[in-house]
Amino acid sequence: MSVAEFYHWGTRVTEVILVWYFFLLNAIYLGLAFIAFRVISKHLLRNVYGGFENISKSPLTPAITVLVPAHNEAVGICTTVNNLLHLDFMRFEVIVINDGSTDGTLDELKKAFRLTPISIPGQGALKTEQVRTVYHSATNHNLVVVDKRNGGKSDALNAGLNIARYPYFCTIDADAMLEPDALQRVIRPVVESPVRVIAVGGIVRIANGCRIEKGRVTDVDLPWAPLPIFQVVEYFRAFLCGRTGLSSANALMIISGAFGLFESSLVMEIGGYRVGTVGEDMDLVTRLHDLMVKKGERDYRIEFVPDPVCWTEAPTTMRVLMRQRRRWQKGLLEVLADNSHMCFNPRYGWLGMFGYPFLLVFEGWGILLETLGYAVFLAGWWLDAIQSDFMFAFFICAMLTGTLLSLTGIMLGEMTPREYPKYGQWLRLIAYAVLENFGYRQMISYLRLAGTMDFLLGRGEWGRMEREGLTRKKAHAA
Numbered sequence: 201m202s203v204a205e206f207y208h209w210g211t212r213v214t215e216v217i218l219v220w221y222f223f224l225l226n227a228i229y230l231g232l233a234f235i236a237f238r239v240i241s242k243h244l245l246r247n248v249y250g251g252f253e254n255i256s257k258s259p260l261t262p263a264i265t266v267l268v269p270a271h272n273e274a275v276g277i278c279t280t281v282n283n284l285l286h287l288d289f290m291r292f293e294v295i296v297i298n299d300g301s302t303d304g305t306l307d308e309l310k311k312a313f314r315l316t317p318i319s320i321p322g323q324g325a326l327k328t329e330q331v332r333t334v335y336h337s338a339t340n341h342n343l344v345v346v347d348k349r350n351g352g353k354s355d356a357l358n359a360g361l362n363i364a365r366y367p368y369f370c371t372i373d374a375d376a377m378l379e380p381d382a383l384q385r386v387i388r389p390v391v392e393s394p395v396r397v398i399a400v401g402g403i404v405r406i407a408n409g410c411r412i413e414k415g416r417v418t419d420v421d422l423p424w425a426p427l428p429i430f431q432v433v434e435y436f437r438a439f440l441c442g443r444t445g446l447s448s449a450n451a452l453m454i455i456s457g458a459f460g461l462f463e464s465s466l467v468m469e470i471g472g473y474r475v476g477t478v479g480e481d482m483d484l485v486t487r488l489h490d491l492m493v494k495k496g497e498r499d500y501r502i503e504f505v506p507d508p509v510c511w512t513e514a515p516t517t518m519r520v521l522m523r524q525r526r527r528w529q530k531g532l533l534e535v536l537a538d539n540s541h542m543c544f545n546p547r548y549g550w551l552g553m554f555g556y557p558f559l560l561v562f563e564g565w566g567i568l569l570e571t572l573g574y575a576v577f578l579a580g581w582w583l584d585a586i587q588s589d590f591m592f593a594f595f596i597c598a599m600l601t602g603t604l605l606s607l608t609g610i611m612l613g614e615m616t617p618r619e620y621p622k623y624g625q626w627l628r629l630i631a632y633a634v635l636e637n638f639g640y641r642q643m644i645s646y647l648r649l650a651g652t653m654d655f656l657l658g659r660g661e662w663g664r665m666e667r668e669g670l671t672r673k674k675a676h677a678a
Contacts, residue, residue, distance in 0.1 A: 218573040219594075225562050226601045232445030233608045239448050240440065240506050240612055247507070252384040255391055256289050262390065263291035264383055264461070265364035269356035270374035271299040276513070278312045283377040283415035285340050289384060293342040295360045296374075300329075300350025309345055314338040324362025326472040328355050334363070353457070354473035354480045361472055364464060371481075373458045376512040377407065377415060379618070385508035386461045389501070396500045398463045398488055401447075401455030402508035403439045403616065406432050408516065417511055420618050422625050427521065429632050430640045431514045437609035440506055440616070447504035451555030453489070453535070455502070457481035459510035466491060479531020486539050493547055507617050522647055529567075529651025536564050567648040599637040606633035 255261050266284055270277050277296070284294045298306045309315060315335035329351035337343035348359050357371060368390065372378065382402065389397045408428040411419035423429055446452045455462075457480065467473075470487045477483045485502060492500045515521040536559060543560060545552035581591055610629050613619065620626060 214573065214576045215590075218569070218576075221566070221569055221573075222594075222598065225566070226605070228558060228562070229441065229605050230601075233441040233605060233612075235448050236441050236444035236612060237608070239444050240615055243506060244615060252381055252388070255388055256381075256384045258290075258391075260391075261290070261387060262368050263293075263366035264289065264387065265360075265366045265369040265464070266292060266294045266383075267357055267360040267364070267369055267371050268294065268296045268374055269299055269353050269360070269371075270296055270301065270305055271350065271353070271356070272301045272303040272305060273374040274301070274303045274305045274308050276375050277305055278308055279412070279415050280372070280374055280377060281309070281313065281343065284372070285343060286380070286415065287378060287383050288380045291366070292383060293344065293365060294340075295344045295346060295364060297346045297348065297356040297360045299348060299352070299356040306345070306347055310335075313340060313343055313345075315345055321363050324359075325468055326358040326362050328359040328362065331359060352475060354475045354477065357480075358472040358475070361464065361468065367464055368461055369464050369467070370461045371457060371459070372510065373512060376404075376458050376510050377412070377417065378459070378511075379509040380416070382459075382508040382510065386459075386505060389503045389505060390461070393501060393503075396497070397503055398466055398492065398500055399455055399485060399502045400461040401443065401452070401502075401504045402459045402461075402510055403504075403506050404435060404456050404458045404510045404512055405618065406435060406514045407511035408514050410511070417618070420620055422620065422628055423514075423516075425516055426632070427518070428514045428516055429628065430636050431521075433606050433610065433629060433633050433636060434644075436613040437606050439504075439609075440612040441605065441609050443504040444506055444612075446555055447502070449550035449554065450501050451550040452502050452504055453486050453551065453555055453559060454479075454482040455485050455504070456510075458512050459508070462488075477531065477534055478527050479535050482531060482535045483538070486535055486542075489548065489551055490539065490542070498549070506612070509616075509618050522650075525644060525647035526651035526654055529648045530655045532559065533564055533652060533655040536560050565652075567645060567652055570645055571649050599634075602637050602641065603634050606636065 266287075268277075268280065268284070273280075281294065281296060296309065298309070314337060316338055317333050318336045320331055320334050329349040331346055331348045333347045335345040335347070337345070344363065346359055346363065348356070351359075361369065368387065370383065370386065386400050386402050389400050406423070406428055407417060408425075409421045409423035410417045411421065422432065443452060443454075460481065462484070466488060467484065470484075470491050473480050474483050474487075488502065492498070515524055536556070539556070542548050542552045542556045544557060548556070577591060577594075607630065610626075610633060614626070620629070
């Protein structure tokens with residue numbers, strides 16, 4: 201077989217593999233989107249009957265600790281804490297963990313909430329870096345601030361867990377804000393489900409461009425810069441299509457670290473958050489699944505709820521977005537590698553037979569096949585080994601399918617609370633759902649590939665997320 205014949209044969213084999221990969225991937229995504237539409241429709245119909253205030257005020261509703269790890273978050277930490285202190289929930293506490301900040305984060309908290317030192321509790325069950333001081337607010341009885349040496353996000357969360365008083369805890373990023381009724385909505389599955397609900401995730405929305413007053417989103421709007429708008433479309437697709445569908449089968453392996461609720465006793469039983477991992481949120485959820493299965497407790501759920509809204513600041517520069525996505529990809533591969541025993545293991549139900557393999561093949565290592573596909577198609581086109589008509593048809597099909605999935609996510613987003621109220625905003629989202637196929641998706645694929653190489657080579661770190669602050673004035677187009 202000559203070199204030309206071998207290359208021609210290899211190109212044909214690659215074409216077949218890529219076509220089947222593309223077909224299976226998008227068939228699964230469309231299936232998850234269809235399931236998500238049914239689940240969200242039923243969920244919203246159920247919400248018509250309300251009941252959230254009864255959940256909030258009932259003495260039977262579990263109390264919640266809200267943990268806020270903060271490292272160099274002076275720009276927006278007081279906005280976030282003010283937002284949390286005014287949540288519409290009867291019994292909750294807020295614990296802010298200052299993880300060795302060097303930018304005046306602690307000073308901002310001291311000035312805003314009149315912090316006074318209290319006695320440091322004894323050594324908690326979870327080992328952490330040294331806790332220097334614990335403060336209590338003189339203005340808010342349910343606010344505690346922990347000042348400790350820097351140890352990373354997982355270490356900070358463990359320090360907060362050591363002094364948390366309540367049976368459930370909620371984690372929220374220091375640059376995020378919750379809707380007033382978010383705790384009511386996120387605790388609802390725990391209160392009403394006939395089976396044990398050990399963790400609940402809520403949707404994360406992008407606050408860039410919104411008007412924010414006194415720690416509340418008062419006017420929902422889109423950013424003017426293109427990069428955050430692409431992320432709005434991406435978040436709708438990922439949260440409302442992907443996570444809703446996986447949650448319905450109890451196959452959800454990730455609850456966003458920006459907003460999630462967990463049963464405290466179980467998290468303490470597995471040793472809290474694992475220090476040293478990049479994807480601490482996915483790692484925790486996966487270990488909780490593992491714990492329940494190994495204990496023989498099959499009748500449990502980890503759920504995603506589409507309407508307790510958490511608002512967060514999305515990256516506005518390529519530098520920050522690159523660090524974020526590389527970190528996400530590396531964290532995903534770390535968790536998959538550490539839990540390979542789940543793959544196609546019927547003991548884990550739909551998680552083992554579908555959720556884990558899906559993430560492994562398509563979200564994890566699939567980027568290597570996608571990259572090979574780009575290389576083979578470009579080389580084949582250059583050497584005239586692949587028909588241009590086939591390439592063009594494949595690209596159009598991929599673009600239309602991707603756009604359909606994005607439009608489905610946007611439609612589901614408009615069904616949930618705090619939708620975008622103006623037709624012009626919808627049109628912009630639709631336009632960006634099309635435009636993301638011409639550069640943005642390819643850039644995200646490149647960043648996933650870079651994150652994969654970081655994992656293989658054992659490099660990469662958290663990196664710093666520069667904040668502009670959520671209370672800034674909304675930018676206007678020139």
